[in-house]
Amino acid sequence: MNTHSISRLAVVAAAALLLAGCAAPAPQAQVAVESDSVSITDAWVKSAEEGMSAAFGVLGNDGAADVTIVSASTEASPMVELHETVANDAGEMVMQPKEGGFVIPAGGTLTLEPGANHIMLMGLAKPIVAGDEVSFTLTFADGSTYTFTAPAKDFTGANENYVGGDMDMGGNN
Amino acid sequence: MSADRSSRSGRSGSSRRQFLLGGAVAGLGAAAAVGADFVITRTGQEPASAAINGSAVVDFYGAHQAGIGVAPQAHSNLIALDLVEGVDRDALRRMMRVVTDDAARMADGRAALADMEPELAVVPARLTVTFGFGPGFVARARGLAPSWLRPLPAFTVDRLEDAWSGGDLLVQVSSDDPLTVAHATRMLLKDLRSFAHPRWTQTGFRRAHGSEAQGTTMRNLFGQVDGTVNAQSGTDDFDELVWAREGWIAGGTSMVVRRIHMDLDRWDRLDRSGREQAVGRTLANGAPLTGVNERDEPDFAATTPIGFPVIPEFSHLRRARSDDRTQRIVRRGYNYDEGPTGESVSDAGLIFISYQADVDRQFVPLQRRLDDLDLLNQWITPIGSAVFAIPPGCQPGGYIGETLLD
Numbered sequence: 001m002n003t004h005s006i007s008r009l010a011v012v013a014a015a016a017l018l019l020a021g022c023a024a025p026a027p028q029a030q031v032a033v034e035s036d037s038v039s040i041t042d043a044w045v046k047s048a049e050e051g052m053s054a055a056f057g058v059l060g061n062d063g064a065a066d067v068t069i070v071s072a073s074t075e076a077s078p079m080v081e082l083h084e085t086v087a088n089d090a091g092e093m094v095m096q097p098k099e100g101g102f103v104i105p106a107g108g109t110l111t112l113e114p115g116a117n118h119i120m121l122m123g124l125a126k127p128i129v130a131g132d133e134v135s136f137t138l139t140f141a142d143g144s145t146y147t148f149t150a151p152a153k154d155f156t157g158a159n160e161n162y163v164g165g166d167m168d169m170g171g172n173n
Numbered sequence: 174m175s176a177d178r179s180s181r182s183g184r185s186g187s188s189r190r191q192f193l194l195g196g197a198v199a200g201l202g203a204a205a206a207v208g209a210d211f212v213i214t215r216t217g218q219e220p221a222s223a224a225i226n227g228s229a230v231v232d233f234y235g236a237h238q239a240g241i242g243v244a245p246q247a248h249s250n251l252i253a254l255d256l257v258e259g260v261d262r263d264a265l266r267r268m269m270r271v272v273t274d275d276a277a278r279m280a281d282g283r284a285a286l287a288d289m290e291p292e293l294a295v296v297p298a299r300l301t302v303t304f305g306f307g308p309g310f311v312a313r314a315r316g317l318a319p320s321w322l323r324p325l326p327a328f329t330v331d332r333l334e335d336a337w338s339g340g341d342l343l344v345q346v347s348s349d350d351p352l353t354v355a356h357a358t359r360m361l362l363k364d365l366r367s368f369a370h371p372r373w374t375q376t377g378f379r380r381a382h383g384s385e386a387q388g389t390t391m392r393n394l395f396g397q398v399d400g401t402v403n404a405q406s407g408t409d410d411f412d413e414l415v416w417a418r419e420g421w422i423a424g425g426t427s428m429v430v431r432r433i434h435m436d437l438d439r440w441d442r443l444d445r446s447g448r449e450q451a452v453g454r455t456l457a458n459g460a461p462l463t464g465v466n467e468r469d470e471p472d473f474a475a476t477t478p479i480g481f482p483v484i485p486e487f488s489h490l491r492r493a494r495s496d497d498r499t500q501r502i503v504r505r506g507y508n509y510d511e512g513p514t515g516e517s518v519s520d521a522g523l524i525f526i527s528y529q530a531d532v533d534r535q536f537v538p539l540q541r542r543l544d545d546l547d548l549l550n551q552w553i554t555p556i557g558s559a560v561f562a563i564p565p566g567c568q569p570g571g572y573i574g575e576t577l578l579d
Contacts, residue, residue: 044286047367056287130367131267153271153287154367 034140037063043150046158047130054158055119055150056112061104068141069102076134077121084117114158130154226349226382227296233280235566236424240301240347241528242406244387248354249347249377249507253340253559254369262314266578268368272361273572276302285360298350300357304573305343305428305561316577319422321532322562328544337432337557340372349382377507377524393508394521395440397452398459400504401467415503417530421576424565427532431525432557438517440552451548453490489549492542500538502527532560
């Protein structure tokens with residue numbers, strides 16, 4: 001289930017517009033909200049007993065402007081990061097926090113997949129087992145949010161090294 | 174012969190789910206049916222020319238699981254699994270949600286989530302996945318098992334091996350493409366790994382897709398036309414015989430899987446007329462010994478000039494037939510052929526598969542008659558046996574087994 005919500009900030013902005021418009025017939029507030037143009041398909045999260053895990057899927061943006069995801073959150077892990085996977089100086093593929101967040105291009109998609117961009121669960125609050133439905137909330141640059149659920153799947157891949165530490169991902173390695 | 178075949182093909186009666194415009198095409202004759210397997214792709218558009226069979230899709234969702242009524246695919250894997258200790262009702266629900274999603278995606282020619290070989294998923298070739306629940310599954314679900322969900326009564330012909338019998342969960346993966354079957358099977362077993370472990374696997378085959386007109390009755394490795402008397406999917410008769418009507422199994426059915434070893438080496442010693450007497454049908458086209466065409470009704474009263482029945486009392490055809498029309502089943506078997514060992518040059522047989530609303534009412538009396546007397550028993554030996562409850566189908570957003578587990 002995916003839900004959009006307009007952040008408090010966006011609501012305040014809309015209210016300010018209305019006030020400024022004064023006596024004029026209230027215009028339909030045309031505040032572009034980033035979350036309105038975003039959807040995810042094929043979302044899933046890797047099951048894990050403890051430690052780290054990751055979520056994947058295809059993010060779509062059917063709006064006219066690029067959309068930037070600045071953070072993600074889930075009850076499954078108190079700490080969540082947006083990660084990219086890049087080659088380090090030694091040529092190894094390592095993952096690291098993505099500077100400036102994920103950009104979903106206007107009218108395009110951003111694929112989150114093992115070995116590439118992904119949502120990183122840094123420390124599981126409890127085990128994620130296959131078939132669990134895990135809820136995620138993405139927060140965009142304008143403060144709007146988008147919530148979706150991802151089924152958990154057993155998966156033995158997605159074992160990239162984390163540049164920020166020597167922790168392992170998941171419990172199936 | 175070819176005219177006969179085309180009429181059979183017409184009568185094959187495509188199920189509602191079937192991708193073929195079979196009902197319309199098959200009547201034109203076997204040649205037309207083979208040459209013009211137009212398919213409706215998943216976008217619902219009819220391609221301009223005959224499409225490649227690999228893109229043919231059987232809808233996963235529906236009132237019944239799709240793999241029961243669809244015209245049998247060329248290849249099939251049956252895997253029985255035992256549930257891992259500790260898997261409870263909640264875990265069963267999670268498990269069935271995951272594998273339902275896998276099966277629905279792959280039937281549609283899309284990769285399952287987390288598929289590491291997604292390129293292998295794009296050729297469904299009429300892929301269906303059927304799930305069945307053994308007694309152990311229903312017990313773990315703390316559900317009410319249908320009275321017939323138990324091992325079959327012992328038959329004197331049985332030489333059952335544990336390695337081919339029983340199981341908590343059945344997964345049947347069928348497609349016209351064996352690579353698709355292998356990939357889909359592996360994907361499902363990967364996702365079942367934390368819930369259940371394979372107990373036995375049986376790999377079956379029929380003629381390759383396109384070798385014969387759709388609807389041609391299969392031949393087994395004895396060379397016999399096998400499965401002539403079968404209610405056709407989509408008919409009232411089929412619905413009456415197959416679909417259960419009560420409880421969580423309503424809209425589902427039962428599945429009997431028996432591994433029947435066929436002693437091809439001993440069968441070699443039997444001449445052609447002896448072979449036809451054993452089954453009561455001709456080898457040429459499967460017609461009863463009193464008839465001309467495969468689907469002619471047998472005349473059990475007809476006698477030879479010296480007074481013996483033309484169709485022997487001991488023949489498979491005579492023994493399988495009951496005057497009670499409710500004691501019928503729908504068969505959908507596959508051949509198996511493994512590597513021979515020792516002195517034998519064959520390890521082959523039939524993966525007997527039947528569907529029926531009630532095993533005890535329909536299958537058991539029939540098998541009792543065959544157990545008591547059937548000349549064919551000289552050459553065939555049941556070495557595996559299992560009974561599964563096949564839950565009904567589901568709609569998008571739902572999952573197979575929800576009528577038991579929700």
